[in-house]
Amino acid sequence: MKLEFEASLPYQNDARKSVIDLFEGQPKEDAAVNNKVYHGNQQSLIVGVRNNLILSEEQLLKNLNAIQERNEIEVSKKLDGMNFSIEMETGTGKTYVYLRTIYDLNEQYGFKKFVIVVPSVAIREGVLKNLEITHDHFQNIYEKEPIHFQVYESKNVSSLKGFANGNTIEIMVMNIDAFAKDDNIINQPHYKTNGLKPVEYIKSTNPIVIVDEPQNMETDKRREAIANLNPLCTLRYSATHRNTYNLVYNLNPVKAYDLGLVKQIEVDSVMEENADNAAYVAVKSIVAAKRGVSAKVAIMTNTDNGVKEKTVTVKTGSDLYKLSNNREIYNDGFIIEEIDAANNCISLSNGNIIYKGASQGVLNEELMKFQMRKTIEEHLKKEKKLLKLKDENGNPEKIKVLSLFFIDKVANYRSYDANSNATKGKFALWFEEIYKELVAKKIFEDLDRFNINDIHNGYFASDKKGKWKDTADNTRSKESADAADTYNLIMKDKERLLDIENPLRFIFSHSALREGWDNPNVFQICTLNETKSEIKKRQEIGRGLRLAVNDRGIRNKDKNINRLTIIANESYEDFAKALQKEIEDECGVSFSGRIKNKRQRTPIKYRKGFEADPKFLTLWEKIKQHTTYRVNYDTDKLIEKAAEALKELPELKAPSIRSVKVGITMDATGVDTMYASEGFQSYDLKNWPIPDVYEYIQDRTDLTRSTIAAILKKSGRMNEISINPQLFLDLSTQAIRRTLYELMIKGIKYEKIAGSVYEMRRFEAQELEVYINDFTYAVNDESKTIYEEYIPLDSKVESQFAADCESSENVQFYFKLPSWFKIPTPIGTYNPDWAVVLQNDTKIYFVAETKDTGTNEVDLTKLHLDEQLKIRCGKAHFKELDNVSYEVVRTVGQLIG
DSSP, rough: OOOOOOOHHHHHHHHHHHHHGGGGOOOOSSSEEEEEEEOOOOOGGGEEOOOOOOHHHHHHHHHHHHHHHHTTOOOOOSOOSEEEEEEEOOOHHHHHHHHHHHHHHHHHHHOEEEEEESSSSHHHHHHHHHHTTTTHHHHHHHHOOEEEEEEEEEGGGTTTHHHOOOOOOOEEEEEEETTTTTGGGSOOOOOGGOOOTTTTHHHHOOEEEEEEEEGOOSSSSHHHHHTTTTTTTTEESSSSSSSSSSSSEOOOOHHHHTTOOOOOEEEOOOOOSOOSSSSSSEEEEEEETTTEEEEEEEEEETTTTTTEEEEEEEEEBBHHHHHHTTTTGGSSSBEEEETTTTTTTETTTTTTTTHHHTTEEHHHHHHHHHHHHHHHHHHHHHHHHHOOBBBBTTBBBOOOEEEEEEEEGGGGTTEETTTTOOOOHHHHHHHHHHHHHHHGGGGGGOOSSSGGSSSEEEOOOEEEOOOOESSGGGGGSSSSHHGGGGGGGHOOOOOHOOOTSOOOOEEETTTTTTTOOOTTEEEEEEEOSSSOOOHHHHHHHHHHHOOOOTTSBBBOOOOTTTTEEEESSOOOOHHHHHHHHHHHHHHSOOOOOOOOEEGHHHHHHHEGGGGHHHHHHHHHHHOEEEEEEEOEEEEEEEHHHHHHHHHHHHOOOEEEEEEEEEEEEEEEEEEEEEEEEEEEHHHHHHHHHHHHHOHHHHHHHHOOOHHHHHHHHHHHOOGGGTTTTHHHHHHHHHHHHHHHHHHHHHHHEEEEEEEEEEOTHHHHHHEEEEEEEOOOOEOOOOGSSSSSSEEOOOSSSHHHHHHHHHHOOOOEEEEEOOOTTTTTOOOOOOOOOOOOOOOSEEEEEEEEEEOSSSSSSGGGGOOOOHHHHHHHHHHHHTTTTTTTTEEEEEEEHHHOO
């Protein structure tokens, strides 16, 4: 399979535009600019193509502030270095956005040199994979623009010459650990780079540096290393910034969740109950101080209200029997004999050793087995449900289901005997036992298609002999095949993993697997730890937040499908509270109410026999017809209106020019620079190269050259192109395109497609489950709708509309149109809200769109322009259907009136 990418997702376009507009006013240079750095003789001359920024910091700050105001972000008072932060929630396409922004910056301004800095092998492999799988997609968008990308490797420093000399888009992917230390090869003179430090070749190009997950690179040493690359600017992309330097775009978890850009999150809690019979001891923390070593441990204590958990501070010699209020279970062998701060453990007089984060006396293994059972069961239910899924043409839509188990010790999944032969650990044995039991049930027997050894596997670091081993933190792996092996299949073979005929469905991996790997079809995440996991909730859920894709690589946006289930060994309330606190601390926004309790999920059932109800059938016959559209607009009117839009554009300003004086020093170790002075001046540059204006606008509007020429001439602003060519082209294109869309839709004409209808069987194929909220409507009179108990709704105005439909004597039948009922338009598909039958003297059939604009009557001018245009298309579509009226209303009364 091949993953498909969408080129026009609004939030991704906003993120790209926010970076592109930083350089508004920067002219595009056609020719490569030579950047010569001398090293005493001709042999040590670097002649490279570099990025050339001519804007002053004053102009950049002005651009930055305009972007921040547009994006409703706190405005920066000073530029504070050339660092710019872009916040995008995990799963929303951060890597896609910054890779495409590279093409944009080249197309708009001619920038050619880019360095992507990553903190780990995992993220490096993810970036490389994305460069590979997006290549054809970007080549089609950017007219086969040549691009060359590579990974920096210390054994191949001569490749940096090609990076410096290349006149195409050059991308270098670098691990921070490869250049952050003075003794790294890149920072030492090298014979393969003519005695220069290899890093000089990068510095000479004045690259734009993109930092992926910058929160992992906030030490002084790492910040200095990035600054030493001599970046034109540094673009910092993350979902969890530690510091937001000059924030330009913000797509936080709340926005992403509310816009349906990531999966819904639900928690299935697996907890012990009434398990107070054993002597429970859990080590929370160990503190070494001048006055001695102490520990905080949780025990079960006697209280007036029964046995309750309590955390107490203990020292060597402390008696847990006394601290538990004389609970008899602690009376033998529960004196603290030693607190070992070096090894993070305590020793009890009964000989037991308990490590920090671990516990004894609880049903640990039983608990983990039950977590595993719940995970496998949820997996099989989802797989079974998705087998029934149909696409808009009634064909099976195959979506593979993956489940991810986080474990803290490799030995629990794979162990080795004295002869290094691999044997199954307890988790692998448990898994196979539970899976065999569940898949043998009649309801799941059709899912039993593969050998059990092939449906689960582990992904861990390995030694030179290929034996898996524990790693303390995979985000800090060194440059070695040892760490790269950990991620080989899950990183490099993502498409193969998504193939529904590939048997692998259950993945066991190290709990340190954090940023850098995710898969759109992870639907379950289960953490099986014998010690308390230090992994953050956001990192944990981040491995499965992406929207699922089908077997053709196309993203599925159905909220009912996109549900990530966390099987947690803590209460739903505790998990939700911890996740919400993380998001509030890191992003400053409230995530309250957005994490769902899996046990409160409610199926939405269609009323039995609704498809045979004459009221439904008559209404469905009226509205089921597919249509296609053609657009018709008056070219003279387009020229007139577009020219008027260009006249209203703000005055174009000339670029500001920045000058920097730098002294060059040379010695035996290489070439270095010394800052001398800086200044700027804003003036009109008369000789900026002007691209083919007509071709540029034609590529982005599909209008003829003669029409474009007429618009520009009538606007009276053609003479301004020499002031700032790129800014003129961009603003003109936007104004023309906006005018074109409005005229196209004003003159749109829909026609019925013979023999093509919305298939009623899709009601059966789409099984809905929702979480009851304030907007869900509880049905009282099932005879008036297709629903049995609940109608899933998204707003207060929709909920009130449903209530009014049910209580009104004038409404004979109504239902919410399903999400797959989509009308094609020039700006995307449109899904109307309601189908309604009114019974007065005669039957009247309506399709209603419900909107609340804060006024009694709906004021369409208060809606977003895209919404206005889609509503116009809805009117045109239903105008072609017999005896169906289309109205935009706030209440049922407005339909009747």
